[in-house]
Amino acid sequence: MDEVVLAVLDRVTEAAARHDAAQEDRLDRWRVLEPDAGRFVWFLAQAVGARNIVEIGTSRGVSTLWLADAARATGGRVLSFDTDPAAQEDAARTVAEAGLSDHVEMRLEDGGAGLAALDDGTVDLLFLDAERTEYPSWWPHPVRVLRAGGVLVADNALSHPKEIAPLHDLLVRDLTAVTTIPVGKGELVARKP
Ligand SMILES: C[S@@+](CC[C@H](N)C(=O)[O-])C[C@H]1O[C@@H](n2cnc3c(N)ncnc32)[C@H](O)[C@@H]1O
Numbered sequence: 001m002d003e004v005v006l007a008v009l010d011r012v013t014e015a016a017a018r019h020d021a022a023q024e025d026r027l028d029r030w031r032v033l034e035p036d037a038g039r040f041v042w043f044l045a046q047a048v049g050a051r052n053i054v055e056i057g058t059s060r061g062v063s064t065l066w067l068a069d070a071a072r073a074t075g076g077r078v079l080s081f082d083t084d085p086a087a088q089e090d091a092a093r094t095v096a097e098a099g100l101s102d103h104v105e106m107r108l109e110d111g112g113a114g115l116a117a118l119d120d121g122t123v124d125l126l127f128l129d130a131e132r133t134e135y136p137s138w139w140p141h142p143v144r145v146l147r148a149g150g151v152l153v154a155d156n157a158l159s160h161p162k163e164i165a166p167l168h169d170l171l172v173r174d175l176t177a178v179t180t181i182p183v184g185k186g187e188l189v190a191r192k193p
Pocket of ligand 1: 081
């Protein structure tokens with residue numbers, strides 16, 4: 001793991017903890033990926049040789065940094081969607097500070113619409129970290145865009161099991177090796193056969 005990226009990750013993760021502790025409304029919190037979950041997706045992206053990585057839910061770019069550092073190692077890139085312009089502008093500055101801008105494209109767009117516009121079988125790793133209850137409404141695109149052997153990862157499987165349950169059921173129906181990795185807030189993973 002690149003030292004510059006790790007230093008930026010530490011700074012943003014700490015800033016997010018301070019920011020979130022002061023917010024009453026859940027939607028005002030940055031809710032960034034936990035460090036152990038970040039390290040897990042960083043490893044997984046490289047293990048599957050992910051060159052085309054799609055993320056829904058940029059926020060301040062913490063998961064983007066983990067994924068982009070992996071993409072630099074694989075020669076790939078991260079396409080990251082969010083609907084909050086201030087968050088994405090902040091994330092773009094953070095990604096630049098980490099020296100990873102060449103490996104990230106930010107799109108200010110609804111994640112469901114963004115997925116619907118992607119070609120079949122083109123995504124190696126899809127990371128879902130937006131509003132969990134919306135994911136089923138995006139079907140069949142999360143599965144359609146994955147290549148054979150590609151993986152889907154969704155955060156919050158252990159912190160919000162009831163909200164994640166409809167996604168879990170769709171993954172069991174349409175993908176294989178569906179399981180929850182107990183890191184961070186719980187990473188629900190599945191592989192396209
Ligand atoms: C939990 S935060 C993402 C945290 C981020 N992955 C990180 O580790 O720093 C959720 C983000 O999803 C975004 N979001 C919510 N609904 C969305 C949608 N339909 N499409 C794209 N982004 C969405 C929110 O604006 C928010 O920034």
